[in-house]
Amino acid sequence: MRLLVLGTGVMAKNQLTHFSKIDGVTVVGAVDTDPDRLSAFAEKFDIEKRFLSLDEAIAWGEFDAATNITPDRIHHPTTLALIAAGKHVLCEKPLAENYPKALEMTEAAEKAGVINMVNLTYRNVAPLQRAREMVLAGELGTIKHVEASYLQSWLVSRAWGDWRTESTWLWRLSTGHGSNGVLGDVGIHILDFAAYGAATDIDHVFARLKTFNKAPGGQIGEYMLDANDSFTMSVDFANGALGVIHASRWATGHLNELKLRIYGEKGSLEVIHRPGGSELRGCLGDDAETATWKEIEVPPVPTNYQRFAEAVASGIQPDPNFRHAANLQKVLDLAMVTERERRELKV
DSSP: OEEEEEOOSHHHHHHHHHHTTSTTOEEEEEEOSOHHHHHHHHHHTTOOEEESSHHHHHHHOOOSEEEEOSOGGGHHHHHHHHHHTTOEEEEESSSSSSHHHHHHHHHHHHHHTOOEEEEOGGGGOHHHHHHHHHHHTTTTOSEEEEEEEEEEOTTTOOTTOOTTTOHHHHGGGOGGGTOOHHHHHTHHHHHHHHHHHTTOOEEEEEEEEEOOOOSGGGEETTEEOOSOSEEEEEEEETTSOEEEEEEESOOTTOSEEEEEEEEESSEEEEEEEETTEEEEEEEETTHHHHTOOEEOOOOOOOOHHHHHHHHHHHOOOOSSOHHHHHHHHHHHHHHHHHHHHTSOEEO
8 A cells, every 4th residue: 555644743643654554555645735844754664756735746646545633624535636536535633623514524425435534543442342352242141221421531631732822732622723612622532432442332411511711811922712612422322222422622631541341231341541551340240249350361452544445455344434524513513502402413
């Protein structure tokens, strides 16, 4: 697979460390509107072809697929251009800023017959994959209740950088710069984590969003800090289970933690993922009588990057695809409506 990298920021560096380890994948070009950032990135990863616009790269055309790592609001036009050129696309989440745009991208990719995949990176978490397998195998019985949380502390801690001075973080706090806040940034991750792990779709949603004061006048330079910082969400799942999902950037003591608890009539599972690793615990069978939880060993699973490369080679569409991400975006869009209207909505 000849791969084009579109956008050369922090996440691009992370992706390239994975793609560079996959046999048969060659990064043949990179695109960025910032010439200095582009040059530094291309030098670091020894990429010969460098373009200041996607149009230039498409005109060149010597690539099979692209990984789209541009800011959220740029996903829609650039992905449509790549699809029109007949290129396979791995797009960063969220697929688009809203459901109508995400649906347009989905339908375009499906009509063109190109491999389309969204980089919901926590599909790489092996315990999540194993939890889903156990749910589907009936080991927990009928699922009754689901809890999921995504906790970050970068508004409290400088472990990832200083959001007060770095544009890398400030834009995520400003709707005027294309951010839908924590709901738009990591909401799609935790919704996928919950629904995929519990092996069911979200059917109804009611959400509350909160933006906290972070600076005098709620503004730093050109950035109006009006995007939501925390959300709580109650959901009904298609299988009849009730769910509670929440996320925050103010979770002191949690750098980047996802947690999922799945409660069934025959047993329960807990998936925890942190920067240092992941774990799966279960309370199953006779252990339910004594509330005894035991760690479950889990083998590694292929990454999204490996599965994308394999899909391009085989022509077989993998999951999570654009349509799945679009459906999750619909839930996120409706969550914002429920906040304004203070009422539950059916997905």
